[in-house]
Amino acid sequence: MSKKLLVTGGAGFIGSNFIHHVLEQRPEDSIVNLDLLTYSGNLDNLSDVESDPRYRFVHGSICDRGLVTELVSSTDCVVHFAAESHVDRSIDDASAFIQTNVLGTQVLLDAVKACGGRRMLHVSTDEVYGSLPLDQPEVKFSEHFSLSPNSPYAASKASSDLLVRAFRQTFGLDVVTTRCSNNFGPYQFPEKVIPCFVTRLAQGMNVPLYGDGKNVRDWIHVIDHCEAILLVLEQGRAGEVYNVGGDNERSNLELTHAILDLMDLPKQRIELVADRLGHDRRYAISGTKMKEEFGWEPRRSAWPEALRQTVDWYLNNQSWWQRILARANADRQDARG
Numbered sequence: 494m495s496k497k498l499l500v501t502g503g504a505g506f507i508g509s510n511f512i513h514h515v516l517e518q519r520p521e522d523s524i525v526n527l528d529l530l531t532y533s534g535n536l537d538n539l540s541d542v543e544s545d546p547r548y549r550f551v552h553g554s555i556c557d558r559g560l561v562t563e564l565v566s567s568t569d570c571v572v573h574f575a576a577e578s579h580v581d582r583s584i585d586d587a588s589a590f591i592q593t594n595v596l597g598t599q600v601l602l603d604a605v606k607a608c609g610g611r612r613m614l615h616v617s618t619d620e621v622y623g624s625l626p627l628d629q630p631e632v633k634f635s636e637h638f639s640l641s642p643n644s645p646y647a648a649s650k651a652s653s654d655l656l657v658r659a660f661r662q663t664f665g666l667d668v669v670t671t672r673c674s675n676n677f678g679p680y681q682f683p684e685k686v687i688p689c690f691v692t693r694l695a696q697g698m699n700v701p702l703y704g705d706g707k708n709v710r711d712w713i714h715v716i717d718h719c720e721a722i723l724l725v726l727e728q729g730r731a732g733e734v735y736n737v738g739g740d741n742e743r744s745n746l747e748l749t750h751a752i753l754d755l756m757d758l759p760k761q762r763i764e765l766v767a768d769r770l771g772h773d774r775r776y777a778i779s780g781t782k783m784k785e786e787f788g789w790e791p792r793r794s795a796w797p798e799a800l801r802q803t804v805d806w807y808l809n810n811q812s813w814w815q816r817i818l819a820r821a822n823a824d825r826q827d828a829r830g
């Protein structure tokens with residue numbers, strides 16, 4: 494049966510990949526993309542589908558109660574990506590993170606409650622669990638881990654997760670939550686580490702590596718994440734949380750060396766810089782629940798091939814990121830007056 498999806502934050506990195514994925518995998522479905530087009534939202538990510546009759550873009554905020562309620566009332570389900578997503582920005586100023594990630598999620602939940610009968614999938618992150626030690630590699634985040642967020646970003650996402658849980662417990666809403674590890678792939682805003690490093694290196698610059706470079710992340714290809722989201726949207730049990738990982742733990746140093754190798758550049762291009770405040774040491778996801786309930790495992794995340802394809806994508810799509818860098822430069826100049 495065909496479905497109408499409301500996707501929030503669909504002009505961002507994961508949201509735009511998800512829209513592509515759904516339009517390819519579910520020819521009967523249609524999508525409304527509600528996005529505020531903040532600094533990280535980019536309609537270029539969706540230029541190839543903008544004239545597809547199954548796709549419609551709405552420029553607006555998830556905090557706009559009237560608009561959100563109107564859109565939710567004419568769709569069958571909601572997939573909620575919209576967020577402020579960059580940890581470093583949340584350390585500079587958490588205000589927008591609380592506004593969008595917490596209050597915006599509340600507006601969406603209120604609308605789903607008011608309209609009744611709609612499923613909402615909330616896209617969250619492994620960062621809500623806090624940090625794992627480096628010396629216990631067997632320990633991974635399961636869905637039963639307590640929430641111990643360490644950055645303002647992670648705290649805002651954990652708050653939204655708890656709101657989603659509370660709306661299930663109190664009002665019986667049909668909600669599901671996914672908590673995913675670090676994504677990589679095409680269309681990621683070039684402030685995040687992989688596109689940041691590739692684009693800097695392509696411009697002849699060095700790459701700044703935080704602290705000792707030993708922090709570990711579990712890297713997943715964005716389309717593996719999108720596939721898992723679609724599966725949980727369609728088959729997940731109401732009220733459940735599903736962790737989604739790439740089974741691909743790498744230290745930041747290992748990641749940086751891999752990028753340099755793929756670009757045939759020397760290690761001297763690395764500059765160690767002061768560590769991020771409160772920098773979580775290690776994230777690692779246990780994929781047991783996704784495997785046991787759905788037989789799902791990541792299929793596209795294995796390195797070096799998946800990383801090579803991603804590095805190549807940024808090298809082959811320089812005009813995509815050069816437009817973003819030019820816009821960011823112009824914004825900085827405007828801000829300086």
Ligand SMILES: NC(=O)c1ccc[n+]([C@@H]2O[C@H](COP(=O)([O-])OP(=O)(O)OC[C@H]3O[C@@H](n4cnc5c(N)ncnc54)[C@H](O)[C@@H]3O)[C@@H](O)[C@H]2O)c1
Binds near residue numbers: 528530
């Ligand atoms: N990137 C990752 O590795 C990762 C991992 C796990 C979970 N997540 C989660 O996935 C979601 C998407 O992350 P991303 O990396 O694609 O982020 P992104 O920053 O690339 O995209 C965020 C999108 O949300 C939009 N947006 C921001 N505020 C809005 C508002 N008030 N109303 C409507 N739209 C708004 C932006 O314009 C942008 O298009 C986030 O919820 C994030 O917490 C990300």
